[in-house]
Amino acid sequence: xxxxxxxxxxxxxxxxxxxxxxxxxxxxxxxxxxxxxxxxxxxxxxxxxxxxxxxxxxxxxxxxxxxxxxxxxxxxxxxxxxxxxxxxxxxxxxxxxxxxxxxxxxxxxxxxxxxx
Amino acid sequence: xxxxxxxxxxxxxxxxxxxxxxxxxxxxxxxxxxxxxxxxxxxxxxxxxxxxxxxxxxxxxxxxxxxxxxxxxxxxxxxxxxxxxxxxxxxxxxxxxxxxxxxxxxxxxxxxxxxxxxxxxxxxxxxxxxxxxxxxxxxxxxxxxxxxxxxxxx
Numbered sequence: 547x548x549x550x551x552x553x554x555x556x557x558x559x560x561x562x563x564x565x566x567x568x569x570x571x572x573x574x575x576x577x578x579x580x581x582x583x584x585x586x587x588x589x590x591x592x593x594x595x596x597x598x599x600x601x602x603x604x605x606x607x608x609x610x611x612x613x614x615x616x617x618x619x620x621x622x623x624x625x626x627x628x629x630x631x632x633x634x635x636x637x638x639x640x641x642x643x644x645x646x647x648x649x650x651x652x653x654x655x656x657x658x659x660x661x662x
Numbered sequence: 663x664x665x666x667x668x669x670x671x672x673x674x675x676x677x678x679x680x681x682x683x684x685x686x687x688x689x690x691x692x693x694x695x696x697x698x699x700x701x702x703x704x705x706x707x708x709x710x711x712x713x714x715x716x717x718x719x720x721x722x723x724x725x726x727x728x729x730x731x732x733x734x735x736x737x738x739x740x741x742x743x744x745x746x747x748x749x750x751x752x753x754x755x756x757x758x759x760x761x762x763x764x765x766x767x768x769x770x771x772x773x774x775x776x777x778x779x780x781x782x783x784x785x786x787x788x789x790x791x792x793x794x795x796x797x798x799x800x801x802x803x804x805x806x807x808x809x810x811x812x813x814x815x816x
């Protein structure tokens with residue numbers, strides 16, 4: 547399955563919906579979107595990964611790169627993910643300590659509002 | 663003799679095909695359903711590393727995968743033919759690195775993401791997914807050998 551990307555703004559937070567497989571072939575598209583959002587002054591991001599079917603280290607690199615970019619502007623990038631097979635790669639790599647990982651988009655947005 | 667051998671042009675688009683084939687052969691070989699996602703991810707990581715190495719050093723050469731049902735173990739070997747550089751550091755955690763601090767590890771660095779992902783990241787992920795990983799580097803290239811238990815041992 548290919549990668550489908552979409553995004554919308556909710557409560558001044560940009561939510562990125564990702565669907566499909568994030569790998570060495572498709573990850574550049576997600577990278578371009580994250581860079582584009584940051585370039586348009588969106589520094590509070592939530593990446594919804596509930597419909598992601600596959601994620602490899604290339605995809606992790608893109609997410610960490612996005613996090614680095616928003617942090618440079620005092621922003622944050624949180625994730626929404628409840629799928630065990632996706633969460634496992636975050637655990638293996640220790641990135642559960644780097645990202646805020648939430649069960650729903652609403653929870654992620656609520657957490658960001660508390661941070662402000 | 664390998665159960666299935668696949669060679670493919672080193673293009674990122676083909677990595678998905680490779681990992682789907684690996685998962686299908688693993689299933690056919692009796693690997694537990696619960697492990698198939700790990701097989702798919704680990705083979706994908708190994709192929710991504712190999713593709714990146716070939717694209718830099720020998721884009722005309724195909725990447726090779728051998729998948730073997732050895733009765734008690736399902737074994738996958740992903741081999742590249744990119745020229746090896748001198749060993750410089752240790753293997754990533756969990757791998758039985760045989761001179762694994764080589765050029766192969768450097769190539770998985772994701773430069774577009776500002777170097778935030780350390781070198782050897784992909785192989786480190788593999789070591790977390792397969793309970794038996796062996797990385798060997800020779801003048802002919804780098805091979806990543808991974809295996810999982812097949813259902814016969816259960």
